[in-house]
Amino acid sequence: MKNSKETDLFKESMREKFRDEYLLTDHDHDVWSKVYQEISDSKSLQVNNKFKWYYAAAAILVFASALTVTIFVLKQNQNSSTSQIAAQTENSAPAQSPLNKDEIKQEQSASESSLNSNKKAINKTAKPADKPDFANGLKYRAEEKSIVQNLEDGSVVTLNTATDLKKENTFLNNRNVLVDGEAFFEVSSDKNNPFTVYFGQYKLVVVGTKFNVRNRRDEHYSEITVQEGIVKVYDNITADGILVTKGQQLTIPVEGNSILKQVDAENFLSWKTGKLDFRKTRLEDIALILSRTKETQITLDNNVKKCKFTGDLSGLSIEEAVQVIALTNSLKAEKTEGKIHLTGNSCE
Amino acid sequence: MEKSDVAKAAEGDLKAFKKIFDYYLPRMRPVCLRYVHTAFEADDILQEAFVKIFHNIKNFKFEGSFEGWVRRIVVNTALDHFKRNSTFYSHLNIDQINENETESEEIDLSGAEPSELILLINKLPEGYRMVFNLYVLEDYSHREIAELLGISEGTSRSQYSKAKNSLKKMIVGQRFGFKSTLINRFNSK
Structure with a gap:
């Protein structure tokens, strides 16, 4: 059995090579966020089912007691009936609530244990002024090839190579995205729901336009080029934001003031075209x-x-x-x- | 990993599960990366695998190692992903005749870096690579591999021996800069 012995030698030395492999990455947290979201979704589903069960039990109880009372009342006097039904309903309520509270508490402690809770996400929807949380959202990545991505609101994004686009979970409500790299946006028009692009420490707001955002980590500036419409850019210096219109380009250096100039926008889209x-x-x-x-x-x-x-x-x-x-x-x-x-x- | 964390996670304790996740994610990522081409795909598989781990952890009976159990789930998830996204089977069917391959000489791996070996393994055709990973690095038997991939035991064996030969040739070629046709073929890819 010369053959199998040799096989074992090769196999064993290979196995030895790959023992104790360990690899931490900067997207480990994203994986946890998604796992957490899925498992907490399924947990809350269980809770909902329990809710339903107790509701049903309570409803039957209320209905049964109401029926008894009604029969009783029919035989007796009609005037006192309403107050008695109310009393019965109150009695049946505590039977369900302690259990519900337990479930809710469990949910809360579970949420606290994680860095990202659904509760936070809900707060965010309520107050759009808060910084959005992209950790929970979906991420698109173009590595060696650029990709075209349709978003749920009808907008289209083209990602240049080595670019990440993150989308908030509540994207359909607030249209918040984050760009790391370079991307061209064709935003579908919705005046009541502005589209916000976060890049580096800045953001820009539009209602429906075509523009390019370049925010490369290895470059000392960010650059917005507008091909169509108007974009409002917040560079952290100009409080009211800077309006960048068709055929204009805004460069935001790491230090110093932003520079607005006229360009041929098409030229800056050559990576795409x-x-x-x-x-x-x-x-x-x-x-x-x-x-x-x-x-x-x-x-x-x-x-x-x-x-x-x-x-x-x-x-x-x-x-x-x-x-x-x-x-x-x-x-x-x-x-x-x-x-x-x-x-x-x-x-x- | 502490036994109590596993027990707690089995009762739905997310804090304990996060501990398990933090411990195993960096250990499972290299395993996962051997079955896919991009970090992005690996993320997807790891996500799916850890959700499965969470839902099934109550079925873990504390017989055998927990790491081995986690690893099997990760590997199985990677294989499912692979089956969904690959033309693997058609390759295998054409390629299943047992050839009388001549064994190349035994080689010494002591100087090779794992990262270099990974690059070479990733150059193997998909079918070879899967069988190689499962047989060598996951220590599955050919019978188990046959079952997992839905192929015959003989096919698994022949795929492994071909994978091994290709790898050896690549390693020898890399070391001495041989310009064999095989190396050129891989380089031009």
Whole structure:
């Protein structure tokens, strides 16, 4: 049995390798939230059933006693009947309530033991001004491919790669979502129920528009680009919020004031459309967009940042694209270790 | 894990169950990741498995290890997920003839990192990978695997021996940088 012995050796050394594996992740808590929600849902279901049972028992009791009383009253005097029925009803009530209280207490202690309780979620619906709780909600993640996600309210979100979108459990009531990464929103219009996007420490509110939110952890700013309609952004500095309208872009740096400027919104959606078709676009914008889509950092001399370029760079490699830009604007490109730097004379 | 926590959780004590969850989640995640391709899928399976654990914990009779019991539930849930989402069976049916494979030489795993091995295991075709995981890492018998996957015992055996051979070739190839056709095929994937 040479064969099986050898098998065992291989098997044993493999098993040895994988002994005591242990892996903590940053989404462990999300898993608990979902597990907790499912098991507490099923617990409250049991409670409801018990409720029903006692209600039924109480109802029968009340009905039976009412019947007795009615028969009794019919034989006797009609005037005293109502007060007696009321008395009977009161008597039967305590029989059910201690048990119910027990159940409720159990539920409460269970809730306290967890960081996320349903109670909290209910409070949140009542007071929309509170910070929403996304830990309990559904999460969508695009890792290596962008995904298009339909939301229950009719809105559509496109997630860029390496992006998380979280949705509150009570999404249909308050339309709160959280973005970590980059996403394009097409929000269905509902004036009575604004749609709120949380990103980093900021949020923005819309009623029905198309816009892009970029909030990458490795970048020192957040960026909102509006393709259609109006978006109100709260940057924690401007109390009333900043209105960003069609064709505008707001950049919120980690430090300092937000910057609002006119852009060609389409260009900033090239991650979604694959189109890199520029019309009199500032080189600083093009450099930024190309750096993002091609994963090569492109930097510019200060005096050429405002130079403009018109042309379609879709489908070109980064080298080809840079060459086209450099030739059109008489610039010089220097390539070092995956970075490209453009220099030249000022265009002004 | 303390016995009392298991007993308490069996009575519906969520605090005790949270303790169990916190202890086993990081231990079960690597197990789970061997059956799926993404962390996202692993989350789904772990969630489903722990809900099952909660509902069935009262049936645990304190015979054998609790960890083993938890692990079986996780593995079974992963397999259910796999059966729902895979074309595994069609692969197996085509591939079940016992070939007279020549055993490659015995190899020494002492220098290999678990993380490297995981990468190689994940490169195995699905059918091989499942059988390999169950037989080697979960220590199921071929008979049990046959039952779990709804295949014959012979198929399980042949899948395992193929998985083992592929793995050995990959490990040897990685170590010495051999440009065998097999390695190229995996790399080009």
